[in-house]
Amino acid sequence: MGVIGYAHPHVLNYVPIIANHPRINFSGIFGGDINVELAKSDARRFKVKYYKDIEECLSSEEIEAIYIGSETNRHLEIVELATQYRKHILCDKPISITLKEADKIINMTRSAKVKLMVPFNPRFMIPLMKAKKDIEENKIGELVYIYTISEYGKNPSLIKGFDTNWLFDPQKSGGGGFADTAPHGIDSLRWLANSEVKSVYADIGNKIFPNLGVDDIGTVIIEFKNGIIGVLGAGWANPESYPTWLDIRYEILGTEGFIDISKPYHDLAVYGKEKMVREYWWRNDVRMILDEFIDCIFEDRDPIITGEDARASLEIILAAYNSSKNGKVIRLPVTNTA
Structure with missing residues (x-):
């Protein structure tokens, strides 16, 4: 699993739990343009690769799923690229800025046959x-x-x-x-x-x-x-x-x-x-969200959310x-x- 973006404060909760989850092989971080030094520091801390290029990260065979912690206005472009590489997506809220963008995100993930979950x-x-x-x-x-x-x-x-x-x-x-x-x-x-x-x-x-x-x-x-x-x-x-x-x-x-x-x-x-x-x-909610995300992938079903x-x-x-x-x-x- 990889992490894309370090803009959303929720990465402070998700990254340590992803790194220590027994069912997740944490494989890389792409920090984006915000909080880059923290992203690099966490990559060293959890002994995973830090990617300077998002496409290099998403094309990695070691990464089958991603958590998106970027700015909301970047969700669509990240999902578009991620679906090209058939990555399952846990995208932080809100899903997008407009309903038109939300529809595109949903349609792209459905067409690519990858899982899309938003952690509420x-x-x-x-x-x-x-x-x-x-x-x-x-x-x-x-x-x-x-x-x-x-x-x-x-x-x-x-x-x-x-x-x-x-x-x-x-x-x-x-x-x-x-x-x-x-x-x-x-x-x-x-x-x-x-x-x-x-x-x-x-x-x-x-x-x-x-x-x-x-x-x-x-x-x-x-x-x-x-x-x-x-x-x-x-x-x-x-x-x-x-x-x-x-x-x-x-x-x-x-x-x-x-x-x-x-x-x-x-x-x-x-x-x-x-x-x-x-x-x-x-506080067990983040761990349970990740459990559900993993389960829906392995069971090939829609996530609860x-x-x-x-x-x-x-x-x-x-x-x-x-x-x-x-x-x-x-x-x-x-x-x-x-």
Whole structure:
């Protein structure tokens, strides 16, 4: 397996787990144009080849699958090249900037008969997996509302030693804080509701960090075709003093019960004289994502999260931006895919 691009902060989580996964032969890194020295350092650290040329990397017979951690606006060109060499693709979110690009990515991978998966972590968080099972087994009756913060994070510029400037350029990222953080939660709402979306109404803007140049937070109300209502808040909301980087919560209301998920990961809080530090001591979602990606390749089946799922998440996000800009409810499907 190879890693293509070192732009997305998620590479900081994925690369060590790829390198140490017992079922993966980590074979190379192409760093791209961002965080190149870190990419080279990780190649030395994990004793894999560092590629200066992307085509040399993708043409390697040692690499059968790739994780794409590049800027969002580069996903299409990387997928186009990867499919020429029949590489299976784990592409970080969002799948692309436009629906037209998403359609091209899906069609190219289908035509090349390679697997395409986008890693939406909430589907692999143990409390949410349990909630999904409880919903399916009717333990809380008929599902009515889902309220979620998924996710609030810190301003990515606070990541020390990692260049995140591209996330503040909508031409490269597709938006700001909402576009960066909402894809996970949007997908989880579709998954939990087990329905496609009928309409969205949103408020998205630059409300926390002055003169940011892009939005930093947003809230969207989603009406599903089966009548369930979802409310999602996402963005770069957490101050630098917040004890953890991410804040993810779910409140799931049914006619006969209620599920409250305030901590999707097991954590440890240490209280000192002047401050409290919280650390996650068991986070298994990235490992489980990689397990699913490997399994779908060997079992020759679609992954749990498909390119079509990623496209649906993007469509809802784009509709939310449209709603916020125009101050009106947007009905899906979106007809303009440009």
